[in-house]
Amino acid sequence: MLSTVRVAPLQRVSHGGSGPHRRSRSTAPWLRVLCWLLLCVTTTAWAEQSLVQGARVWTDPDKTRLVFETSAPIGHRLFPIDEPHRLVVDLDDARLMTELPKVDLSDALLVGLRSGPRGDHHLRVVLDLKQPVRAKSFVLSPNERYAHRLIIDLTPREGAVGRRVALPTFPGAMPGRVGSRGDAPPAFVVAIDAGHGGEDPGAIGAAGTKEKDVTLAIARELARLIDQEPGMRAVMIRDGDYYVGLRERIEIAHGHQADLFISIHADAFSNPRARGSSVYTLSHSGASSASAKWLAKRENRSDRFGGVEASNTSDLLETVLMDMTRNATLESSVDAAALVLTHLGRVNELHRSDVQRAGFVVLESPDIPSILVETAFISNPEEERRLRDRAHQRKLAQAIMAGVRVYARNYPARGVMVDTSPRGLREVVIHAGDTLSGIAQRYQVSLRALREHNGLKNDVIRVGQVLSIPEDS
Known part of the structure; x- marks a missing residue:
């Protein structure tokens, strides 16, 4: 409660007799109290507001994602407006402290973003749209990389033009296989997973190199080599700067009926002298080393950075999660990993000379042989420099391809005719x-x-x- 303040009566004093009059110094306490009261009210109102400190837009083949990074949890409401199509985002007790991002003209849903105040303390952001959308929003708690985040995912409304092109099928294709042409045998399908992406940059080297950029470059080069190989076809889990949930990566590989899953990464460690390539397979019974356990724990946190709801689980893995130690899938995974590791050792120093094992979520497919390749340590300045080099990226992709080529001969896809003698x-x-x-x-x-x-x-x-x-x- 504010206490009563007694203010002296106003007096006038003159300067130089006939000069102008002004209030005496005795008015200062009254003015100071008034200013103090106004300042308290204004400061309290500002203190209660959440600050929108960052805003980003990510576009992937299935959705457009808008991310607001805020200083505190933020209340919000979404509602669409037609003619023209817009989505209004009302943020309660919020102020915009950054510029809104520009939208890529190729985005299938968004035209642009604009904002303005709503009342005295609220913020309104308007999304101008190319077509009607469905909007889904959720909030994420702070982590070691980001503050509070409000995520808004946009997808085409039912009946509107879709985004992802249907997988091609051709007359004469074998049932259950994707992309076979005419009477030709089905291809050996390799799902290539470029680690991290979008909101999740992965590890960052001393020179600012982001793991997500390196992994995408190597993945694209590997896909090019695979597509040039007769009887083989590559599927990119992500082919741009956007995030795909760890279990969604498995589901995409299943949707394409992949014969092999390869997740590409660039390792990081607190010791900048750590160097070399490693290849991992899944382990449910414990990691093969303390460093493998630490790495798997770090990689499995990607969903926290990438913006995936904690409740987002996979029906594929809920129905059955086999004990892969008793399944032929694990044996095939180890064979693929060993072959890739051997060929990587011919172009790069090896951090470990044998295949490592750890509980990576992204390797948990029960029926697709899966490996995770740590191409090098991005935390090592010399290896970071090499990882940025296109020629070295090509050598790493060629080494992985050499191992995949031998593996495909040993474990051909169904219907693929190869020399198995x-x-x-x-x-x-x-x-x-x-x-x-x-x-x-x-x-x-x-x-x-x-x-x-x-x-x-x-x-x-x-x-x-x-x-x-x-x-x-």
């Missing part, structure tokens, strides 16, 4: 129970030639090791 398989992954002499006999090569071709000093081999079969022996 021992002579057609020039690299082999060692499994439990394999012996060097048994492999030499299986591939009809001499033990000595096999040993010399792989630089072995004796007949000791290890599980997961990749041996190259000599052409002539």
Whole structure:
């Protein structure tokens, strides 16, 4: 409660006799109290307002996403207006402290954004639209990278023009396979997942290189190589700067009936001297090392940065999550990982010489062999520089492709005709129970030639090791 303030009566004093009059200094307490009261009211009103400190727009094939970053949780309401199509976003007790982002002209839904005050303390943002939309909004709590966020996702209203082009099918295609042409056998489909994206930049190097940009560049190069390979086809999980939820990535791969899933990343660690490539497969029983466990925990937090509701779960994984340690999918994953790791070691130093295992959410598909490739450490200044280099990105993609090519011969897609005779398989992954002499006999090569071709000093081999079969022996 404010206490009563006694104010002295106004007096007038003159300056130089006939000069102008002014209030005496005795009025100062009254003026100071009045100003103090006005300041308190204004400051209190401002203190209660949420500040919109940032705004971003992301466009992907399925939706347009608008992100408001705010200083506190913010109340909001959405309502559409037709003729012309608009979506009004009313933000309660909010002030805009940043410029609204410009919208890409190619966006299928948005024309532009504009804002203005609503009443004394509220903010109104108007989204000018190209077509009617459905709007979904949710809020995200702060994390180590972002403050409070209000997410608004826009999708075409039912009956409006859609965004994603339907997957092509052709006469004579085998049932259950996508993209086969005429009477040709179905392609071996590789789903390529460029890690992070959009709201989630991933790790950031000392020079400012963002992991999401590096992974997309390598993924696009790998997709180009795969599409050039006879009998193979690439599917990009994301092909732009937008975020895809971890479990949605699995669902996209399933929608294309992928035969192999490859998630591409660029590692980071607190020690800038850490370097080299690694390849991971899924483990439900624990990570193969402390660093693998730490990495999986960090990567699995991507949904928090990318803007995915905590309640957003996948029907695919809720129906069944197999014990992959007893499933052939895991064995196939390990084979693919070992082959890719071997070829990566020919263009880049290896951080670990054997396949690593950890509980990565993005690798949890129960029936698609899945691997995660850490191409290099973006936190290492030298490797960051190389990751930015297009020629080195191409070498990394070529190394991954070399491993995929051998894997596809060993594990062909249904209906794909390949040379599956021992002579057609020039690299082999060692499994439990394999012996060097048994492999030499299986591939009809001499033990000595096999040993010399792989630089072995004796007949000791290890599980997961990749041996190259000599052409002539």
